[in-house]
Amino acid sequence: MSLATAFFLAFFGIAAIWFGVVVFRTHSMVRSAIALLFSQTAIGAMFLVMQAEFLGVLQIMMMATEMSVMAIFMVMFMMDPGGMGKMDMTHQKRLSLWAGGIGLVAALVVIWTAGWQGPVPEVPGADEQARLLGRELLGRSMFIFESAALMILTAMVAATMVAISPQEEDIQ
Amino acid sequence: MSIAVVLLALAVGCYAVAVLEGWAVHGRLSLTRPATSALALMGREQILPRTPDRLFFESGPVLLLIAGLLSVAVIPLAPGLIITDLAIGALFLNAALAYVLVALIMAGWGPNGAYGMIGGWRFLGQFVAYAMLIVMPITAVAMRAESLSTTQIVLSQAALWNVVYQPIGFVLFVIAAMGVAWLPPIDLPTGGGDLAGGVEAEYTGARLAVLRLARLVIIVALASATVTFYLGGWLGPWLPGWAWTALKTLAVAAGMLALGPRLPRLREAKYLAVSWKLGITLALANIFLVGVIALVVPI
Numbered sequence: 487m488s489l490a491t492a493f494f495l496a497f498f499g500i501a502a503i504w505f506g507v508v509v510f511r512t513h514s515m516v517r518s519a520i521a522l523l524f525s526q527t528a529i530g531a532m533f534l535v536m537q538a539e540f541l542g543v544l545q546i547m548m549m550a551t552e553m554s555v556m557a558i559f560m561v562m563f564m565m566d567p568g569g570m571g572k573m574d575m576t577h578q579k580r581l582s583l584w585a586g587g588i589g590l591v592a593a594l595v596v597i598w599t600a601g602w603q604g605p606v607p608e609v610p611g612a613d614e615q616a617r618l619l620g621r622e623l624l625g626r627s628m629f630i631f632e633s634a635a636l637m638i639l640t641a642m643v644a645a646t647m648v649a650i651s652p653q654e655e656d657i658q
Numbered sequence: 659m660s661i662a663v664v665l666l667a668l669a670v671g672c673y674a675v676a677v678l679e680g681w682a683v684h685g686r687l688s689l690t691r692p693a694t695s696a697l698a699l700m701g702r703e704q705i706l707p708r709t710p711d712r713l714f715f716e717s718g719p720v721l722l723l724i725a726g727l728l729s730v731a732v733i734p735l736a737p738g739l740i741i742t743d744l745a746i747g748a749l750f751l752n753a754a755l756a757y758v759l760v761a762l763i764m765a766g767w768g769p770n771g772a773y774g775m776i777g778g779w780r781f782l783g784q785f786v787a788y789a790m791l792i793v794m795p796i797t798a799v800a801m802r803a804e805s806l807s808t809t810q811i812v813l814s815q816a817a818l819w820n821v822v823y824q825p826i827g828f829v830l831f832v833i834a835a836m837g838v839a840w841l842p843p844i845d846l847p848t849g850g851g852d853l854a855g856g857v858e859a860e861y862t863g864a865r866l867a868v869l870r871l872a873r874l875v876i877i878v879a880l881a882s883a884t885v886t887f888y889l890g891g892w893l894g895p896w897l898p899g900w901a902w903t904a905l906k907t908l909a910v911a912a913g914m915l916a917l918g919p920r921l922p923r924l925r926e927a928k929y930l931a932v933s934w935k936l937g938i939t940l941a942l943a944n945i946f947l948v949g950v951i952a953l954v955v956p957i
Contacts (some may be wrong), residue, residue, distance in 0.1 A: 551756055554736055554763055558782055613807075616745070
């Protein structure tokens, strides 16, 4: 790994973490969503530094739309979307702390115990990467991806149904 | 070197599109109007709205400009005359254009004004309508070229332009492209006469100039993308390659601009319904047809 690669990898990695911190520091729902977007964009940039062109650009593209849609859901359903009322919207703090802590420990355990095979000596070209990804997505991994897509769609519809307050005609 | 040439061509293209838009909107051709308007905007007072989200207010127009410039980076003007010939250029173009949405939401949310905010979120609704109709026609184009590289896509049209090979995709892409650049009749985020300028409502002076310049860049980017994907890019007889790209791009932009004022504005719900019920069906049919043709007839 060259010095420039290491520098940019570290730069975008720190940027991703920083924007992740901003998500929780701001009171504005829209700022929070956009900060999460730029955190994910920085991860996309890390893919680009590691010469995974297709994955990097895909990450950068998908997150723009996903986080924008998330932002409008937050504006619709939160009581203080602009954060101008200085309303405290946190809850279940003890549970969140435990869940976050356990998640961090689990991630660290996986990182340290997994048998990483070291850096790949030769990265396939961007054309070849796209071809290999296509074969993978339409072959072995197809079932996993399609079922995940269906589950996300179901969750979206269900979450919207739960969040909308019952209308008059539903009560009658 | 080629970066400077492409940026210069982009500047000329933006000016030409501004002249064309003035012609389409005011009905009178004036070669100097964009220059005088720009000077007037730069000279005007810059009003800052009360309690804005200052970060979004300032960075929205700049992000829009960056998104436009990045999308131009993968458009070839002539063989070798391209900022960066990525192997995944067509996907990169989509990724850059996705940030048009983010920039408009930021610019709409930033000033803390009702018209701007409604305009910004309206563009999200518009985005949900056009997003699939940008991606799916490009999928069919890439299927024929067997590559996502924009240069390869132009070369694949040597025997027959894609506008003839996949006319359904061409029509869908042009309509969706008009949605991306919020050209009338799909100009919901600014909605002149309806939202008092929408996203542009609270912007004044140099900030408004940046916002308008960014939109011109996006119009040029989409017109040249249409040329690259469907009208054979630089291919053509007699003239040099770059001249063909420039002529075709201006023709596409003029067509898009001329169409708008003659149609009533589309409501976002209607645009969504048409795009999803009719548009996506047609786009899927287009992908299927192109797949069959590509397998059966070797052109």
